[in-house]
Amino acid sequence: MNKTIIQTSAAPQAIGTYSQAVKVNDTVYLSGQIPLDPNTMNLVEGDIEAHIKQVFDNLSAVAVAAGGTLADIVKLNIFLTDLTNFALVNKVMGEYFNTPYPARAAVGVASLPKDVGVEMDAIMVLNTTL
Secondary structure: OOEEEEOOOOOOOOOOOOOOEEEEOOEEEEEEEOOEOOOOOOEOOOOHHHHHHHHHHHHHHHHHHOOOOHHHEEEEEEEEOOHHHHHHHHHHHHHHOOOOOOEEEEEEOOOOHHHOOEEEEEEEEOOOOO
């Protein structure tokens, strides 16, 4: 097994005992991202749409550091404290992804780190064609 820890200053640093991502062969497991500004490590200002965009930006930065892009994501997990924001997630996701879209799950949760409303993690596979 070829295992590599992915680390980039272009995404928020880990706020716990985890890596931003772990690459095993051609598969990259991206840890959950919340709407933190990677430069200040504070939550971005703005509404839930701004938070959703920051989460996608953070995931994108980790994907690039691992040698891929959001287009290489095959599975996306979305955690929302308010599922009424799911339609907005779909709208924003359409700005970041093209078909074919990754497999996806959306889960309503009671709370998330730093009391944010959205968190996402992903699995990315490199060197493949969909």
